[in-house]
Amino acid sequence: MYNRYKQNIGILTPGENKKLKNLKICVIGCGGLGGYIIDMLSRLGVGYITCVDGDFFEESNLNRQLYCNEKNLGLNKAKCVKEKVKQINSSIYINAIDKFLEENNSINILRNHDLIIDAIDNIKGRFIIQDTCKILKTPIIHGAISGWYGQVTTILPGDDSLNYIYKNKENEIKNNLGNPSFTPAHVASIQVSESIKLLFNKGEILSGKILLVDLLYNDQNIISINKNN
Template sequence: MNPLFWLNAQARDGIVSGAALAVAVERFGLSWAEAELLALENGLLPARYQRNQKMLSTAEQLRLARSRVAVIGCGGLGGYVLEELARLGVGHLVAVDPDVFEEHNLNRQLLATPALLGTAKVEAAVARLGVVNPAVTVLPAPEAFSVANGAVLLAGCALAVDALDSIPVRLELAAVCAGLEIPLVHGAIAGWYGQVTTQFPGDTTLADSYTRSGTGIEKELGNPSFTPALVASLEAAEVCKVLLGRGTPLRRRTLVIDLLEMEFVERLD
């Protein structure tokens, strides 16, 4: 019996359970990624994505599984972005961050726990996402992003996600994405406030929005638990739309968020 025959025999109404995939992994020596791809390529939807089904087709789920996305920064924004993309089913994630967890990260960073203080953020991302969705390949890059290594870190990626807290590095990321001709989904947070936009090749949204100063105003205004969760979710939605060519991305416009007054304003760029 081959693995596809097994999966077809176990499927019900085009959906194959995680238990059946686990048997395929064990019996036929497949990785979880290979087992899920085999199912999706043959029109079978892994049950873990069942609740995606009303908004995403099986073909679109396959496209996500074949996609590669880089998340630059694995802290407040990046931890949430990584987890949401993994749960969505984006098959290849590059996690870039040179830092380790410190105690002040515990109030808002999804990947941070007291037991992981001193642990590299990218190592925590690999461990966490391996439990959340073993079919997702996470490539850790425990280094600071720069124009010198940017093209290597983003090689093969369909797009990049900005989860940084440094304006100069953010602008370097935008420049590297422009050179590689890939979109950049940008998010920024500070206290009650945040913003999201998506820059496509040829656009200059970020360069027009920022001057080359140090960190943003996050260190002045702080960050609670909910601001990064919200902004990261909006970034994940933008990633999904761009990868699938669906909907209207935030191109040449920035969604500015004020959670204190509960106002969402669109700024045209």
């Protein structure tokens, strides 16, 4: 299997590359962000990936969701992702959960993972992830997209970063900017690289900071999450 992963060497040592197979990562959402995230994790060789989504592919997903195609419209996203990922890397385990993450099932779904990746599209769900991971002491990589724009932050155990990003967690933000194919791919790649940095203690992670991406004007800014405001 060396040839499969030889291009990992350089950003990872051979020893770190072997440790990938022992990692357990849970991705919440298998759509725009989630599909790309799961694809990248499986190609890297992460040994255990839980993918969670109670939604079904529909025609409007075809423009951006990696695993959506004309033949699987109407089928559950998590189950479809599992079948496709098995074709990419049969040596890893995919745990497909065809349910939405909710308060009454979040502990059971999120427990026993090294990392949780937030790839959902609603604020309420993000707070369920944060509140549950605070109990479980599990880090989160948060990502969100809208039109040309995206954001990524790393939430370490006990941190409440989402409280300062979404100060009114009861109000959903209506997306009037659309979502093309390239924004989720770009933001997902940042989330995956942030995951690798966090898990292998490399570089600088976005803890206490948020990366704001503007693809329209080729602008990226990192700002501190001001918890005093």
